[in-house]
Amino acid sequence: MVTTPLLPSDYLDLVSPLRAGADLRGRIEAVQPETGDAATVVIRPGRGWRGHTAGQYVRIGVDVDGVRLWRAYSITSPTNRQDGRIAITVKAIPDGKVSNHLVRRAKPGTLVQLHQPAGDFVLPQAKPAKVLYLTAGSGITPVMGMLRDIEFDDVVMVHCAPQPQDVIFRNELHDLVADGKLRLTEVHTDTDGMLDIVRLDELVPDWAEREAWVCGPAGLLDAAEEHWTEHGVRERLHTERFRPRIVVAGDGGEVTFSATGRTVAADGATPLLDVGEKASVLMPSGCRMGICFGCVTPLKAGAVRDLRTGEITEAGPGVLIQTCVSAAAGPCDIEQ
Amino acid sequence: MTAIDPTAHLTAEQIEELGRELDAIRDEVIADRGERDAAYIRKVISAQRKLELVSRGVLLFSFFPPAWLLGTAGLSVAKIMDNMEIGHNILHGQWDWMRDPKIHSTTWEWDHVSPSEQWKHSHNELHHTYTNVIGKDNDLGYGIMRVDEDQRWHPFHLGQPLWNFINACFFEYGIAAYDLELGKNLHKRRRKSPEFRARAKAVGRKIRKQVLKDYVIHPLLSGPSFLTTLAATFTANLVRNIWTHSVIMCGHFPEGVQVFERRSITGETRGQWYLRQMMGSANISGSKAMHFMTGNLSHQIEHHLFPDLPSNRYAEVAVKVRALFEKYELEYVTGPLPKQVFSAWHKVFRLSLPNKKPKVKTPDREQELVAA
Numbered sequence: 065m066v067t068t069p070l071l072p073s074d075y076l077d078l079v080s081p082l083r084a085g086a087d088l089r090g091r092i093e094a095v096q097p098e099t100g101d102a103a104t105v106v107i108r109p110g111r112g113w114r115g116h117t118a119g120q121y122v123r124i125g126v127d128v129d130g131v132r133l134w135r136a137y138s139i140t141s142p143t144n145r146q147d148g149r150i151a152i153t154v155k156a157i158p159d160g161k162v163s164n165h166l167v168r169r170a171k172p173g174t175l176v177q178l179h180q181p182a183g184d185f186v187l188p189q190a191k192p193a194k195v196l197y198l199t200a201g202s203g204i205t206p207v208m209g210m211l212r213d214i215e216f217d218d219v220v221m222v223h224c225a226p227q228p229q230d231v232i233f234r235n236e237l238h239d240l241v242a243d244g245k246l247r248l249t250e251v252h253t254d255t256d257g258m259l260d261i262v263r264l265d266e267l268v269p270d271w272a273e274r275e276a277w278v279c280g281p282a283g284l285l286d287a288a289e290e291h292w293t294e295h296g297v298r299e300r301l302h303t304e305r306f307r308p309r310i311v312v313a314g315d316g317g318e319v320t321f322s323a324t325g326r327t328v329a330a331d332g333a334t335p336l337l338d339v340g341e342k343a344s345v346l347m348p349s350g351c352r353m354g355i356c357f358g359c360v361t362p363l364k365a366g367a368v369r370d371l372r373t374g375e376i377t378e379a380g381p382g383v384l385i386q387t388c389v390s391a392a393a394g395p396c397d398i399e400q
Numbered sequence: 401m402t403a404i405d406p407t408a409h410l411t412a413e414q415i416e417e418l419g420r421e422l423d424a425i426r427d428e429v430i431a432d433r434g435e436r437d438a439a440y441i442r443k444v445i446s447a448q449r450k451l452e453l454v455s456r457g458v459l460l461f462s463f464f465p466p467a468w469l470l471g472t473a474g475l476s477v478a479k480i481m482d483n484m485e486i487g488h489n490i491l492h493g494q495w496d497w498m499r500d501p502k503i504h505s506t507t508w509e510w511d512h513v514s515p516s517e518q519w520k521h522s523h524n525e526l527h528h529t530y531t532n533v534i535g536k537d538n539d540l541g542y543g544i545m546r547v548d549e550d551q552r553w554h555p556f557h558l559g560q561p562l563w564n565f566i567n568a569c570f571f572e573y574g575i576a577a578y579d580l581e582l583g584k585n586l587h588k589r590r591r592k593s594p595e596f597r598a599r600a601k602a603v604g605r606k607i608r609k610q611v612l613k614d615y616v617i618h619p620l621l622s623g624p625s626f627l628t629t630l631a632a633t634f635t636a637n638l639v640r641n642i643w644t645h646s647v648i649m650c651g652h653f654p655e656g657v658q659v660f661e662r663r664s665i666t667g668e669t670r671g672q673w674y675l676r677q678m679m680g681s682a683n684i685s686g687s688k689a690m691h692f693m694t695g696n697l698s699h700q701i702e703h704h705l706f707p708d709l710p711s712n713r714y715a716e717v718a719v720k721v722r723a724l725f726e727k728y729e730l731e732y733v734t735g736p737l738p739k740q741v742f743s744a745w746h747k748v749f750r751l752s753l754p755n756k757k758p759k760v761k762t763p764d765r766e767q768e769l770v771a772a
Contacts, residue, residue, distance in 0.1 A: 066621075068610065068613050069606075069609070074449065075449055078450065127438060127500075129434035129435050129438075130434045130435045130439075130498055131438075131499055132500050350524065350525040351524070351525050351528065353529065353673075355524065355528050356707075357496065357505045357506075357524060358521065360505070360506055372423075382499050384496065384499075384504075384506065386493075
């Protein structure tokens with residue numbers, strides 16, 4: 065009542081954005097380069113952070129060119145870090161807006177939005193006798209969180225990267241090898257070619273007896289799932305898929321109105337508002353020309369094209385679109 | 401609809417070309433929109449909140465006259481910032497592209513008695529779509545005034561300078577009533593419709609909260625400064641109301657602004673829509689501070705052409721828009737605030753009296769209401 069229509073938190077956020085009870089945020093405290101295109105971002109999470117389990121990821125909302133974009137990154141810091149900070153390690157992918165921003169432009173002091181940690185790509189309660197980590201590229205990041213967290217008696221790691229200098233955490237991995245805590249095989253795909261999963265028999269002869277955590281590109285995960293299933297040891301395999309599917313922007317497509325449960329075909333030129341109304345979906349509407357923002361609706365999946373500018377918008381958390389000036393750019397799901 | 405159509409010299413092709421040129425201006429800003437703009441709105445919001453907090457803090461000591469003056473001035477400015485540069489523009493969706501749920505048209509609520517949701521409908525949707533179309537755009541005189549020679553005169557209009565003054569003093573309540581379409585909904589049958597009742601309830605809730613905060617809780621918190629704080633908040637609301645009313649009157653009321661017939665917008669093209677916005681709006685010239693305090697509605701013409709572009713961009717857009725006005729030989733109505741306010745009030749006075757029969761006959765208000 066004292067601060068209506070705002071909340072007291074709107075004022076408290078001005079002075080203490082990381083306090084207990086605030087929306088969960090974090091402050092970037094350092095950005096440390098790992099390789100030419102990867103960096104570790106050290107974040108002090110707000111007081112509401114519940115702590116993570118090794119192998120989990122965190123969804124992070126970063127403002128890139130003024131636009132808030134959300135991505136998920138594995139936490140690479142151990143769970144018992146004394147200073148209360150967490151670290152994520154990010155590899156810049158070509159055209160990746162958030163990854164390039166974090167690796168090359170992020171500055172200490174910047175606030176980012178956080179969700180609580182999530183993911184079940186974690187170690188079991190009971191210590192496995194023998195462990196295999198099979199990773200490729202940035203797939204090493206959740207595994208690094210595990211390696212730093214708990215020591216096992218018998219750990220083998222097979223890691224693929226184009227060249228030695230592309231191996232993230234290479235020095236730390238070699239230190240672990242030198243201390244006898246890890247057996248490591250690096251596969252350099254530029255010279256050795258892509259890892260054929262059948263080579264595991266030769267690289268890690270007892271792979272089938274090991275509890276395995278595999279993380280990397282979809283191709284590797286698909287091959288691993290097939291291989292482990294074939295040998296009847298599927299229950300020992302744990303995988304993590306980062307980018308479940310890439311939205312391919314097309315011209316028109318199936319539009320699902322998920323609240324109403326209707327799906328209709330739409331072309332690339334008809335506004336989604338018209339598409340919905342024609343399918344008898346109760347659509348919020350206003351000026352019908354893109355000026356009043358009376359028709360904004362969450363885009364749950366897929367992509368839409370702004371009929372005025374041609375700009376493509378992809379679904380994501382907090383993505384709302386103006387249905388009166390947006391058309392389907394491939395299959396999409398509108399919460400209406 | 402005015403006797404001499406100031407756009408008569410333009411061909412249909414020229415009007416479409418004008419539309420394309422305006423689209424290009426819009427696209428250019430959108431392509432360039434980014435971090436700088438996001439930082440701007442965040443800075444303004446943070447400054448507004450700090451100013452409001454400090455001012456309310458100072459008012460705790462408002463039994464001491466200099467503190468009263470300082471606190472009241474600060475609170476007035478904070479309320480003006482909240483309504484104009486922040487609230488009005490966020491509710492237009494100008495900052496939706498940031499995808500920050502805290503600065504989004506669907507979540508923002510302002511320090512005003514009209515709930516955002518209702519205001520967005522009457523303002524963004526009706527006023528911005530049907531700008532200056534008699535019978536469609538009720539902003540034209542807010543349903544209580546006659547602002548064009550072609551509108552039919554009623555004896556009721558004799559009092560319009562007084563109505564307008566009262567409306568200025570209690571502008572936020574006027575807006576709330578206007579958003580509720582109170583005039584039309586007070587008929588017995590309409591008053592009972594569940595939809596109207598729900599909306600009236602929402603306004604009631606908002607008014608209660610606002611009044612409780614400004615006139616009960618905050619004065620009570622001030623203890624010995626109860627009465628002076630009460631007076632200060634009342635004054636701040638009054639100052640904000642008169643200021644916003646003046647700025648808004650300058651947008652469409654000054655002499656030289658065109659109004660349009662209902663018939664004229666059937667089948668309107670994008671170019672024609674743009675042209676109507678250009679001819680139906682007026683600017684206020686002045687310093688940067690002036691533009692800021694009007695929420696950049698001093699760039700009313702640019703705002704009406706591009707209601708969803710971030711307000712901090714209107715100044716740069718104005719240069720290009722003005723060049724188009726010159727190229728197409730159209731009048732860019734602008735002037736300093738006192739001149740524009742005087743011009744608008746002058747019209748209010750002048751049209752409170754009947755004039756010669758309009759050249760084009762338009763349906764009077766009662767008929768419009770039945771039709772609507």
